[in-house]
Amino acid sequence: MSFTVAIVGRPNVGKSTLFNRLVGKKLALVDDTPGVTRDRRPxxxxxxDLRFTIIDTAGLEQSGPETLQGRMWAQTEEAIDEADLTLFVVDAKFGLTPADKTLAEMLRRGGKPVVLVANKSEARGSDGGFYDAYTLGLGEPCPISAEHGQGMIDLRDAIVAAIGEDVAFPKEDDFDEAETDVVIRRGENDEDDEEEEEPVYDETKPLRVAIIGRPNAGKSTLINRYLGEDRLLTGPEAGITRDSISVEWDWRGRTIKMFDTAGMRRKARVIEKLEKLSVADSLRSIRFAETVVIVFDSTIPFEKQDLQLVDLVIREGRAAVLAFNKWDLVEDPQAFLADLREKTERLLPQARGIRAVPMSGQSGYGLDRLMQSIVDTDKIWNRRISTAKLNKWLDAQVTQHPPPAVSGRRLRLKYMTQVKARPPAFMVSCTRPEAIPESYTRYLVNNLRKDFDMPGVPIRVHYRGSDNPFESKAKKKR
Incomplete structure (x- = not known):
């Protein structure tokens, strides 16, 4: 990207709507409630014809630096410092407020290029607010409608005029576009690559990791500790994070893309529309991730919601790792750890062998061990087993514990192969697949975990009936 632009303004002027319009996707949560955005989102x-990096920010609210609003504004100030240009958005329909004038004064003192954007200019009675924007001393306002996409050409011209054509259209753009095309073509073929056998695990491939958990479990603090900076908004208040924010960093030479998500409470307690949108965004992050870290609060572990989150991740087919955060608050770590291991095996039988790591995002304890567990689990999630080994294994399992007879007829398992990885899925050719009991499937899955060293990842076993060329003739005789 050639340059960076930050969108700033007071709450509820349409910053996130404009952000979604410019990126072409509904990435940021949008609601009529003021102050929806809290973290800065790139x-x-x-x-x-412009290509650039855009940063959505929280709205300016006058408050002390120790308050939540003060910490939100500190994130916005970092975005302004990082950006080459600022889009100052005002509400032409509502008109100017003292907060608008305060922010305009701050931007003037900053000395960076500013484009004044009068949003909601399509509304009736917006002319007064539009002309009042001239009084801010930031030049001619650009009238737009972020919701309806009006005025985008004028906004483009205003950005080019403010930042200069040399910055807006660098000569390296041609090379960037070529590289982008390559990335897109690779992305389109990802599904085909997953269907091919990959016996060797790619240690250099970027890894997508989602961090989920109940509110106030310490998810954002954990990511900040990995990054080594206060990139995400944190604090003692529960439910600070609303949007799912992705950040990238390197771990031992490998690119890690982590998604911070909103805390998820029990479904019965999620009543407000905004919280429903946040939870939906978190669920979407789980589906797009490869490995999911479920953060437990060690002071109150194994709440019902924690177990439901683990079950959700397993049902979605993601690789899962448990992180017991706030370990520095545990009084007797050794006894507590033994108790956690026993409860993990007993309460999560569907994820037998799942990796559980004690850690502390506040002090940094156990973070390297957690990252190693994430990579090891991802290796298992990508594992493929040869057909020859599987059929030799299947013969041994059937000999040791044959499938039960149903209606006086013995079930025969003939052939087994792995049809896909991510997660590992196997197909068994057999007679009467609909009659295979669930208990026998669990027997096969548990032994697959043990014999092929695949703990903690979801394993799928499907059955397929063998083709019988005489089946149609038998039906005709009846």
């Missing part, structure tokens, strides 16, 4: 923007 994205790749496209505006006519």
């Amino acid at each position: 994205g790749d923007a496209k505006l006519i």
Whole structure:
């Protein structure tokens, strides 16, 4: 990307709507409630022929630095410092407020290029607010409608005029576009690559990791500790994170893309529309991740919601790792750890052997061990087993424990192969697949975990009936 643009303004002026318009996706949560956005969110923007990085920010609210609003504004100030250009958004329909004038004064003192954007200019009675924007001393306002996409050409021209054509259209753009095309083509073929056998695990491939858990479990603090900076908003208040924010960093030479998600409470307690949107965004992050870390609060572990989150991740087919956060608050670590291991095996039988790591995002204890567990689990999640080994294994399992007879007829398991990885899925050719009991499937899955060293990842076993060329003739005789 050629340059970086930060979107700033007071709450509820349409910053996130404009952000979604420029990135072409509904990445940021949008609601009529003021102050929805809290963390700064970057994205790749496209505006006519411009390509740049856009940063959505929290709205300015006058408050002390120790308050939540003060910490939110500190995140916005970092975005302004990082950006080459600022889009200052005002509400033309509502008009100017003292907060708008305060922010305009701060931007003037900053000395960086500013484009004044009068949003909601399509509304009736917005002319007064539009002309009042001239009084801010930031030049001619650009009238737009972020919701309806009006005025985007004027916004493009204003950005080019403010930042200069040399910055807006660097000569390296041609090379960047070529590289982007290569990335897109690879992305389109990802599904085909997953269907091919990959006996060797790629240690250099970027890894997507989602961090989930109940509110106030310490998810954002954990990611900040990995990054070595206060990138995500944290604090003692529960439910600070609303959007799912992705950040990238390197661990031992490998790119890790982590998704911070909103805390998920029990479904019965999620009543407000905004919280429902946040939870839906978190669920979407789980589906797009490869490995999911479920963060437990060690002071109150194994709440019902914790177990439901683990079950959700397993049903989605993701690789799962448990992180017992706030370990520095545990009084007797050795006895507590033994108790956690016993409860993990007993309460999570569907994820037998799942890796559980004690750690502390506040002090940094156990973070390297947690990252190693994430990589090891991802290796298992990508594992493929040769057909020859599987059929030799299947013969041994059937000999040791034959499938039961149903309606006086013995079930025969003839052939087994792995049809896919991510997660590992196997197909068994057999007679009367609909009659295979669930208990026998669990027997096969548990022994697959033990014999092929695949703990903690979801394993799928499907059955397929063998083709009988005489089946149709038998039906005709009846």
